[in-house]
Amino acid sequence: MTADDRPKGPPSATADSAFLKACRREPVPHTPVWFMRQAGRSLPEYRKLREGIAMLDSCMRPDLVTEITLQPVRRHDVDAAIYFSDIVVPLKAIGIDLDIKPGVGPVVAQPIRTRADLQRLRPLGPDDVPYVTEAIGMLTRELGGTPLIGFAGAPFTLASYLVEGGPSRNHEHTKAMMYGDPELWAELLDRLAGITASFLSVQIEAGASAVQLFDSWVGALAPEDYRQRVMPASVKVFDAVADYGVPRIHFGVGTGELLGLMGEAGADVVGVDWRVPLDEAARRVGPGRALQGNIDPAVLFAPHTAVAEQADRVLRAAEGLEGHIFNLGHGVLPDTDPEALTRLVAHVHERTAR
Numbered sequence: 484m485t486a487d488d489r490p491k492g493p494p495s496a497t498a499d500s501a502f503l504k505a506c507r508r509e510p511v512p513h514t515p516v517w518f519m520r521q522a523g524r525s526l527p528e529y530r531k532l533r534e535g536i537a538m539l540d541s542c543m544r545p546d547l548v549t550e551i552t553l554q555p556v557r558r559h560d561v562d563a564a565i566y567f568s569d570i571v572v573p574l575k576a577i578g579i580d581l582d583i584k585p586g587v588g589p590v591v592a593q594p595i596r597t598r599a600d601l602q603r604l605r606p607l608g609p610d611d612v613p614y615v616t617e618a619i620g621m622l623t624r625e626l627g628g629t630p631l632i633g634f635a636g637a638p639f640t641l642a643s644y645l646v647e648g649g650p651s652r653n654h655e656h657t658k659a660m661m662y663g664d665p666e667l668w669a670e671l672l673d674r675l676a677g678i679t680a681s682f683l684s685v686q687i688e689a690g691a692s693a694v695q696l697f698d699s700w701v702g703a704l705a706p707e708d709y710r711q712r713v714m715p716a717s718v719k720v721f722d723a724v725a726d727y728g729v730p731r732i733h734f735g736v737g738t739g740e741l742l743g744l745m746g747e748a749g750a751d752v753v754g755v756d757w758r759v760p761l762d763e764a765a766r767r768v769g770p771g772r773a774l775q776g777n778i779d780p781a782v783l784f785a786p787h788t789a790v791a792e793q794a795d796r797v798l799r800a801a802e803g804l805e806g807h808i809f810n811l812g813h814g815v816l817p818d819t820d821p822e823a824l825t826r827l828v829a830h831v832h833e834r835t836a837r
């Protein structure tokens with residue numbers, strides 16, 4: 484078979500998975516479950532593998548990426564894998580001098596603050612990230628029918644790291660640019676949208692069967708500012724990958740007031756943190772989109788009976804939804820007992836088996 488007659492889209496076992504069905508709002512055999520940050524420090528097998536290897540170095544090694552991505556799938560029986568990487572990997576790939584400091588997060592050597600600084604944000608192509616294509620090829624072979632979710636950071640969240648130079652509570656420099664020099668801000672976001680769109684396209688072309696855009700810190704914005712100053716860039720990202728036909732998930736934290744707009748930006752699935760019950764989130768998002776979420780990650784530190792109770796509360800709120808993917812309201816906290824996650828997956832599968 485030549486490349487041209489190969490069937491388009493994921494193989495049928497993957498296409499028929501509960502996860503992709505829920506994304507498409509089709510009936511499912513059980514509610515699919517995966518966890519943001521399911522790979523990582525909560526797993527002893529991850530900590531062992533990462534010993535002595537810097538985070539960003541591990542992201543550039545297809546053998547490690549493949550093994551780390553598979554670890555939570557083997558252990559927890561989750562319904563999807565998420566590609567092991569980080570939101571700053573495409574920025575590193577185009578030559579931005581940055582590092583991920585343990586216990587801190589991404590730190591940028593020279594923050595982007597002026598028009599001249601923008602020149603450092605050149606477009607990204609597949610040749611900048613050969614390890615992504617290689618790792619995803621290996622992964623899709625290993626995963627069989629389990630779908631692989633690709634991901635990228637959204638323009639606002641990436642801009643925040645670049646402009647602040649690192650993690651920030653108040654996003655002062657970012658907002659100073661957004662309000663003080665709207666033209667420079669718009670150009671920064673537009674460049675980041677191009678980089679993000681290319682990075683997602685590379686992942687989809689290599690075999691990712693869904694993508695998630697993480698706009699983790701966008702909840703810091705009022706709806707009108709989001710609509711005018713950020714949403715156009717996120718729309719550009721979603722539009723750029725629309726023709727692939729893979730589900731597009733859009734997630735942020737503290738986004739209760741933004742959920743409708745985040746759906747409108749072009750998402751097929753809207754991720755919801757734990758602050759808004761899913762039935763209320765569905766009213767805010769409107770029809771035609773699935774929802775993902777939303778148990779509080781800190782609940783996993785309570786005994787299993789309490790975790791199960793909270794999971795049931797999420798499932799009850801999700802009863803009337805067109806499509807529901809069970810997840811946490813944000814990433815797995817590093818000190819979470821992995822056994823609690825395994826039991827939660829089993830509980831949701833059992834409760835929702837149809």
Ligand SMILES: Cc1c2[nH]c(c1CCC(=O)O)Cc1[nH]c(c(CCC(=O)O)c1C)Cc1[nH]c(c(CCC(=O)O)c1C)Cc1[nH]c(c(C)c1CCC(=O)O)C2
Nearest residue numbers: 519520521522523538568569570585586587588697699814
């Ligand atoms: C904001 C953000 C980042 N990175 C990411 C986001 C968006 C998701 C979110 O809101 O949580 C995305 C991300 N980063 C990582 C993944 C792995 C895939 C998965 O979900 O399993 C994903 C999806 C690996 C990682 N990314 C990082 C780790 C920890 C580093 C390590 O294990 O040494 C992992 C496993 C580092 C990182 N990178 C970032 C932070 C805040 C940190 C944590 C710093 C720390 O507490 O040490 C930036």
